[in-house]
Amino acid sequence: MMPGINPKQMKAAMKKMGMKMEEIEDVQRVVVYTPSGNYVFEPAEVVGITMQGQTSYQLSGTPRFEPAKVEIPESDVELVASQTSVPPDAARAALEECNGDIAEAILKLTAIE
Structure with a gap:
């Protein structure tokens, strides 16, 4: 939540706007795969935000980059x-x-x- 704002008031305002936030519990690791390597967030926090029927996910944590291993024929x-x-x-x-x-x-x- 935002600093200086009462969490209950924030939830009430979000509910009025049709927004819903829900933390995904027990997330241990999130991996984002790319052709050049993977971004690993460990530990990670993931929050789903639903607004106007669409859900977006917010990922928090510090990533480390693991370069892709080159396959040698x-x-x-x-x-x-x-x-x-x-x-x-x-x-x-x-x-x-x-x-x-x-x-x-x-x-x-x-x-x-």
């Missing part, structure tokens, strides 16, 4: 391993470090130190 691992003469495990590790970029992985494995 076996054919990419084989290609990098054959081009660099390294074992498949080393090729896969280089591809994961380079977010699946084949050219970057090959350059990384063939760089003269």
Whole structure:
């Protein structure tokens, strides 16, 4: 609720406007999935607000971002391993470090130190 406003008065005003607020109980975690990764709210509070027949949800909490893990096809691992003469495990590790970029992985494995 809003600071400085009596919660009972606020509920009465919302009821007059046809608004209904209801907290979803026992929410432990909310995950928002995106192509680049997931936003995880833990702990989280979720409130449903119904007005004029439509319900909106308000999410409160502090998110942490978990980047999406890149899926490395076996054919990419084989290609990098054959081009660099390294074992498949080393090729896969280089591809994961380079977010699946084949050219970057090959350059990384063939760089003269």
